Amino acid sequence: MTDTATDRNVTPPAADLADLAVGAESVGFWRDRRLILADVNLNIRRGEKWILFGPNGIGKSTLIAMMSLRQFPNVGRLSLLDHRPGGIDKFASGHRIALASSAVGREVAPPADPLDVIVDAAPIRAVPEDLGDSADVVELSSHRENRRREGAEYERAYALMERFGIEYLAGKRMAGLSEGERTRVLICRNLMSAADLMIFDEPTTGMDLGGRELVVRELGRLGEGDGEFAGAADRTVILVTHQLEEIPAGFDHLALMGHMPEERYREYLADHPNIYAPDLGNPMPGTVTYTGGLEDGFTSEHLTGMFGFPIDVRRHDGRWSAFRA
Numbered sequence: 001m002t003d004t005a006t007d008r009n010v011t012p013p014a015a016d017l018a019d020l021a022v023g024a025e026s027v028g029f030w031r032d033r034r035l036i037l038a039d040v041n042l043n044i045r046r047g048e049k050w051i052l053f054g055p056n057g058i059g060k061s062t063l064i065a066m067m068s069l070r071q072f073p074n075v076g077r078l079s080l081l082d083h084r085p086g087g088i089d090k091f092a093s094g095h096r097i098a099l100a101s102s103a104v105g106r107e108v109a110p111p112a113d114p115l116d117v118i119v120d121a122a123p124i125r126a127v128p129e130d131l132g133d134s135a136d137v138v139e140l141s142s143h144r145e146n147r148r149r150e151g152a153e154y155e156r157a158y159a160l161m162e163r164f165g166i167e168y169l170a171g172k173r174m175a176g177l178s179e180g181e182r183t184r185v186l187i188c189r190n191l192m193s194a195a196d197l198m199i200f201d202e203p204t205t206g207m208d209l210g211g212r213e214l215v216v217r218e219l220g221r222l223g224e225g226d227g228e229f230a231g232a233a234d235r236t237v238i239l240v241t242h243q244l245e246e247i248p249a250g251f252d253h254l255a256l257m258g259h260m261p262e263e264r265y266r267e268y269l270a271d272h273p274n275i276y277a278p279d280l281g282n283p284m285p286g287t288v289t290y291t292g293g294l295e296d297g298f299t300s301e302h303l304t305g306m307f308g309f310p311i312d313v314r315r316h317d318g319r320w321s322a323f324r325a
């Protein structure tokens, strides 16, 4: 796969840092004597809406974990929002990045009420002490101390649940939810936040056809800045998906991931003698192979190269699809 767009995408000038939501420069990550990601270069500017696409096991969730401060690169530089590489403080600025993924779903306390899980993502605001007994202030029933939420925040969270057809889950427990229900709760949680960088990792996991179409429509409203998203044009959104059918409106940037060719991998190892003792029996590391527009990225040639059999890519009425040719 040729990737001239990627070449243009490397090494942001320092002056442009404020404009970047994500700046990955030669990022690499390894675990258990295996280089999982190598030489990842990716610049995502504030307000852009990106699709991250690639085969199973290529490292998409690992890369997303780094963008959401859950993992850190072993090598290379990663700038997030307006912070220099490694400069963002998870505790001070973690709320500026929201991730909806199955990994996040596994971390939610099993007894938690889905409504609380969604409300909990709202920006923290100081509640004046003299409102302490007001009916408009609700004591959050979760583990966090000294955090109170206003009734309006519960109303907004409940309205989000209604939009995603899960209002009947308010008052239940996360532990009892089906996979599709849990995914919907996590999407609502992301939308409840005021995060500057919003990441959805396979947001239709476990969803029926109706649920999938609902998510595509709602993320399309986010992508196009419709309705309540109108004032959030500088919000950056990254969507990881396996299905071209699930690409919402407004998402016009694409990063493809693929395995680093073996020859380039050997050169890479020769250039980085100190970083890693590889076991060459592992798959070649994942890397970003293309960045650019969807039309130039989702070509039959690229997808055929990615999966090793002929793939026919189509676009009809703004929706994408792909089938074995």
Ligand SMILES: Nc1ncnc2c1ncn2[C@@H]1O[C@H](COP(=O)(O)OP(=O)(O)OP(=O)(O)O)[C@@H](O)[C@H]1O
Residues within 6 Å of the ligand: 031, 032, 036, 054, 055, 056, 057, 058, 059, 060, 061, 062, 063
């Ligand atoms: N902490 C870890 N320790 C060891 N191996 C790991 C670790 N995290 C991920 N891996 C491996 O790294 C590879 C990339 O995993 P990752 O989940 O990032 O891929 P992915 O592209 O998101 O895959 P999928 O499309 O299947 O969700 C996988 O082969 C996985 O087994």
